[in-house]
Amino acid sequence: MKERYENLESFEVNRAYRHWKGKLYYVHGLAVHTETDEMMVYYQTLYGDRSFYVRPISQFTEKVPLDREAENVTGQLYRFEPYDFE
Template sequence: MRTGRYRHFKGNEYLVMGVARHSETQEEMVVYRPDYGERDLWVRPKSMFM
């Protein structure tokens, strides 16, 4: 997955910072932050993000 801005189907934009791996399961996780309101960093399994 490339870094950059992505638009959710509901219209909000997110900035993808990169992909990391879960330390226990090795599952790929997308590191992102909303491009609106609070700008905390979040992670979500790659399979759920796309």
């Protein structure tokens, strides 16, 4: 159980995040997968039809893959990073 909480110290909910490919998302909250006990991020697109998705927090907070740096239009270090509208 402790493992699922170790990445949460600096993770914020109820805020916008930008994906390394440039699109914006809004994180509504966190949830626990009932079968695997894995911590999941519940988020929404801020474009198009504003769909909702879930993704493991480990994927949400991982670094941009080195072999995909050419696609990294934002220059971000992490897959999703907090975004403040200016």
